[in-house]
Amino acid sequence: MSGQLSGPLRRFLATESGSALLLVGAAVVALAWANSPWSASYDALWGTVVSVSAGDAAFEMDLGHWINDGLMAVFFFVIGLEVRRDLAVGELTRRRRVVLPVVAGVGGMVVPALLYLLIAPSGEAARGWGVVIGTDTAFLLGALALVGPATSTQLRVFLLTLTVVDDIVAVTVIGVVYSGTLHVPALVLAGAGVLALVALDRWGVWRTWPYALTALAVWAATIASGLHASIAGMVAGLLIPAFAPRREEVEGAALRFRAFRQSPLAEVGRSAQAALARAVPVNERMQIVLHPWTGYVIVPLFALANAGVDLRGGLLGEALTSPVTWGVAVGLVAGKFVGIGGSALLGARLRLGAFPQGVGPGQVLGGAALSGIGFTVSLLIIGLAFDSAELQDEATVGVLLAVVLAIALGWVVFRLAAVLHGETSAGLPMVLCRPVDKDRDHLLGPADAPLTLVEYADFECPFCARATGVAKEVREHFGDDLRYVLRHLPLPDVHPHAELAAAAAEAAGAQGRFWEMHDLLFAHPEQLELEDLAGYAGHLELDVEAFLHDVDEQHHAERIREDVADAEASGARGTPTFFIGMRRHVGPYDARTLIAELDAARAAGGTAPATRDER
Known part of the structure; x- marks a missing residue:
């Protein structure tokens, strides 16, 4: 478990934020091109027919459809990969923390759709309600970096969890509502491909190519069946296995x-x-390869192909009086703001869940406002919902208008939250909340050493420093210049014996043998039953009766709870989490990286936090 955001999630957030700039640039180029003297070439390019053939078999679509039905299937495949990973080892494993984003996500789809139908309730225009249900994750995170708090990690994770609901429902709507006539034999083939993906997972196949070829076959069969390709991408991504690293x-x-x-x-x-x-799970290997391509190539290319609306000839004036344009704009901006913000605040008030640590109500409302940026999914659904080119253009104007209005509203809400409620940061704490106490903490090395490395650990965690030899290597490197401090952060949800092992370490510590028990526990992370612990106590020649009495009576439970509370207040969310002095370390925690960080801290003036009696 990571002590902060996992590496895959950090990469996901960084790619999404960075690709937003390319997305904006592609949309601007598309608009400029479509309104230039060369606008005919814009339409002609995307209408160019491209065929792939093998013998008598041929697959033929125009370039626009290759992007919307082909490349965008890869986009939804990557979303499916991320959802599967989050369900298996990420944010969505913490069910209690998921409730509020799910409630907000549902509200953020129902309210926009209702508002749209109030404004455009009849005729072909009414088919556009699906345009306002989705949120563009890349654009949202990019706008958050632009107008949100300087530190917004926790808010970004909350919004990312929320958009998972958007994505799943949006793809379902595309597949069920906006697909054409179904071709049953092809649909059966697509189903067989889905079952093959399930079988590959069950059989433990770890190579990438069987999954990739099967997913490609599911996509081709889905296209032939009449379903939109996005549903093939999402379903295939959800079936690619993800798991925590196995020791x-x-x-x-x-x-x-x-x-x-x-x-x-x-x-x-x-x-x-x-x-x-x-x-490394197949899921993560595929994400590493595909996610940069979707963020930096596929989504901007989609924007280039779909955002080009020719506003000449009075179209802009007509669009600004069209119920479709305003249904889309109001549905996205007001609908998302009220639906997401209102549902989240109401859910928190009803104690269905709590906002992430460091995130205030005003910041949630600011994120809700930015969720009104529908862009990618909205533009995709526009082409499916309307047969009329005029309605497509009017809806596209509504989407572009919503982008501007949502960013402006988000900026205002974030400023008000900062000024009125002091909500200036939405990230986890980075500073150790309780200084090292040489009379309480478990230390290795001189108490007055100039460098300090604090680790929050779980004795059942296979990747904590003692288990991997990191702590030993770091201590050997610095010698008496380093004091190493271990604090408890048992994770009973994933490590059922962790609390019992922590109690055993403290019981041994009461007899002066904490570090010896510490070594034995990490040497046998799969043997932490009570009888195992009693055996370790006997091996260390402890008073076994007193040891078991301490464990049974939970004499040290309060100390362990204090460490857990300190971890929570310091921003630690998993194990191992390290602090270089008073600052939480983010990123890789191998010995080489930690040594480099400690050397950098020493060059900057040392890392040892003041001990409690020095303060």
């Missing part, structure tokens, strides 16, 4: 690479490469 596979990869270092032969290298691939 035995990580150690196996390390052994293979050690063998390659000793014997650098091609066959040994291939074996090491395969072991490394096996240790």
